[in-house]
Amino acid sequence: MFNAASVPSSSFSSSSSLPGTPGSPLAAYGWTDELAEQFAPLAGAGLTPARIVRVDRGQCDAVLVDPETGELCTVRADTRPVGDADMINCACTGDWAGVDLAARPMTAVAALLPRSTAIIRKVAGKRSDGQVLAANVDTVLIAASLAAEPDLGRIERFLALAWESGAEPVVVLTKADLVHDAEFIRADVEAAAPGVTVLVVSAETGEGVDVLRACIPGTTAFIGQSGVGKSTLTNVLAGADVMAVQQARAVDQKGRHTTTTRELIALPGGGVLIDTPGLREVGLYGGEGVALAFADIAELAESCRFHDCGHESEPGCAVREALADGTLPERRWESYRKLQRENDWIASRSDARLATARVKKWKAITKSMRAAGGTVKW
Numbered sequence: 001m002f003n004a005a006s007v008p009s010s011s012f013s014s015s016s017s018l019p020g021t022p023g024s025p026l027a028a029y030g031w032t033d034e035l036a037e038q039f040a041p042l043a044g045a046g047l048t049p050a051r052i053v054r055v056d057r058g059q060c061d062a063v064l065v066d067p068e069t070g071e072l073c074t075v076r077a078d079t080r081p082v083g084d085a086d087m088i089n090c091a092c093t094g095d096w097a098g099v100d101l102a103a104r105p106m107t108a109v110a111a112l113l114p115r116s117t118a119i120i121r122k123v124a125g126k127r128s129d130g131q132v133l134a135a136n137v138d139t140v141l142i143a144a145s146l147a148a149e150p151d152l153g154r155i156e157r158f159l160a161l162a163w164e165s166g167a168e169p170v171v172v173l174t175k176a177d178l179v180h181d182a183e184f185i186r187a188d189v190e191a192a193a194p195g196v197t198v199l200v201v202s203a204e205t206g207e208g209v210d211v212l213r214a215c216i217p218g219t220t221a222f223i224g225q226s227g228v229g230k231s232t233l234t235n236v237l238a239g240a241d242v243m244a245v246q247q248a249r250a251v252d253q254k255g256r257h258t259t260t261t262r263e264l265i266a267l268p269g270g271g272v273l274i275d276t277p278g279l280r281e282v283g284l285y286g287g288e289g290v291a292l293a294f295a296d297i298a299e300l301a302e303s304c305r306f307h308d309c310g311h312e313s314e315p316g317c318a319v320r321e322a323l324a325d326g327t328l329p330e331r332r333w334e335s336y337r338k339l340q341r342e343n344d345w346i347a348s349r350s351d352a353r354l355a356t357a358r359v360k361k362w363k364a365i366t367k368s369m370r371a372a373g374g375t376v377k378w
Contacts, residue, residue, distance in 0.1 A: 026051070026065055026071045029272055030219055035113065036298050042111050048096030050311070052109070053264040055079065055093055060109065070301060075099065078108040087131045088120060093262040093274055094219060117166035119221060122283030122346060130285040134221040134262055134274045137167045141216065143224035143233070144171065144189070146179045146200070151181075152192040153335045156293055157282045158223060159193055160339055164289025167197050170215050174229035176202040183316035192332060194296045203232045213237065219264075219272050226278025234275045284339060286346040294336045300328065304346055 024031055029051045039049050050064035057078050058197045077099055079091040091097065091109055098111035119133040119231060142161035144150045155171060162169035171193050171245045176182045182200045197215060201208035212233075222230040235241050262276045284290065291298055297319065299311065305316025314320075323327035 017298065024065060024121070025070070026063070028072070028266055029063055029157075031096075032162070037117070038113055039096075039098065042113075044096035045098075045110075047110055048101055050075070050077075050097050050099045050109075051264070052091055052093055052095045052097055052230075055091055055260055056261055058083070058214075060091055062097060062109070064099060067101070075101075075107050078103070078106050081108050082112050087129060087253070088118070090132070092118075092132045092135045092263050094137060096136065098101075107341060114340045118311075119165040119167070119223070121279070122285045122296045133223070133276055136219055137165060137274065138218035139216050139220040139330045140167045140169045141212075141220055141222045141230075142169055143174055143222055143228045143230050145175050145228040146173050146182055146185060147175045150185060150189060152188065152331065153338075154225070154282065155189060156192055156332070156335050157284070157339065159196065160284055160289035160293040161282060162289070163292035164285070164287040167221070169193075171196055171198040171214065173198065173200045174203065174233060176200045176207050177204045193293075201233065203229060203236045209233075209236055213269060216273070218273050219274070221274040222277060223276050228278070230275055234265065234273055237267055237273060238265055238365060284342050284346065286343050288353070290336070290339045291341055293339075294332070294364055297328065297333070297336055327356060 012055045012177070031049065035049070039047075043049070048064050048067065050062035052062050053074065054059045054061040058078065060077055060079050061074050062077050063072055063074050065071070069228065075368065077097075081100075081103075082097075084090050091112060096113040097109045099114070100108050100110040103110070115135045117137050119137060120130045121133060122130060140154060142158040142162060144155055149202070150173065159169050159171075164337070171189055173182065173186060173189065186198050186200050190196075199208050199212055201212055203209070205288050216237075222234060224230055262274055264272050264274045266272050300318045300322050301311070303318035304311070304314070306314055309317050309319070310319055311319040319328065319333070323330060323333055
């Protein structure tokens with residue numbers, strides 16, 4: 001066996017089927033017939049299917065079927081062959097990859113399969129670039145601690161991020177054992193998350209854990225601030241201490257960073273879970289996520305007298321009427337407007353970046369053709 005780390009045998013089938021065939025052990029990580037069909041050209045090129053479970057400084061851990069034993073193992077692989085200046089296109093936790101086991105000086109990721117979904121946020125600071133947090137995710141768990149009053153605006157921001165990914169969001173209110181009014185808080189959060197399941201959970205007492213398990217088939221990603229209990233719940237769901245945990249500060253319940261990289265973990269009951277580091281900044285990266293997170297406002301806007309209503313002082317504005325009678329909270333409206341402004345800014349920066357890239361491309365083509373003595377046609 002090559003550079004391999006052990007994987008808990010209790011989580012997987014003992015089948016020794018080859019990758020991509022029915023009953024493959026890789027199915028425990030989400031491998032399907034559809035993926036096998038997509039992978040066929042890469043298999044013909046001599047690559048081995050694998051799922052990336054962790055990425056760190058140009059290398060990754062990837063789970064695959066050992067061709068010698070037919071059992072699951074984890075290999076360390078170089079991700080530089082699929083590296084990209086754009087952080088969205090780089091190898092990420094959750095990606096399905098084609099691994100070249102014969103590459104030297106070390107095993108390498110030679111190709112990535114197209115992603116079905118991807119959680120993408122804007123990088124920190126004033127840059128408009130995106131960063132992919134997790135790929136091929138079916139459900140996004142948005143964790144918020146009940147030990148402190150949940151920030152509804154931040155939850156709405158996480159919801160926009162989750163909806164934009166293409167996955168299904170679920171809000172998980174953790175540390176229910178520390179409060180006596182969890183159901184009242186849940187009602188407030190549900191009002192800020194229309195159409196989204198909101199669960200109250202305690203890793204300490206087990207409250208709500210079985211319901212949570214039932215909500216996360218396939219691939220699930222945990223996102224949220226530090227100290228809200230993501231790693232603790234990951235350990236509970238995994239049935240083992242797979243992630244290190246730290247207590248939040250007792251004074252203000254602010255979290256401490258425990259998870260430092262995104263890591264994909266197989267769950268004993270089926271499915272996989274990606275635990276992510278706490279997010280200080282949740283910058284959106286454009287798209288329709290905001291509209292989906294604020295579907296109630298979009299529905300109100302459809303009843304406005306004018307289809308291009310700006311919801312300011314126009315007559316017959318259903319949004320202003322809802323604000324006046326309290327149906328739409330002013331806090332939620334301001335949160336929506338703020339996120340819309342961010343989306344507009346990202347869109348303008350993205351358009352400018354694409355225009356710059358096009359100009360750079362044509363300059364390179366022009367220079368090349370002139371050097372070859374050709375004629376440039378525009």
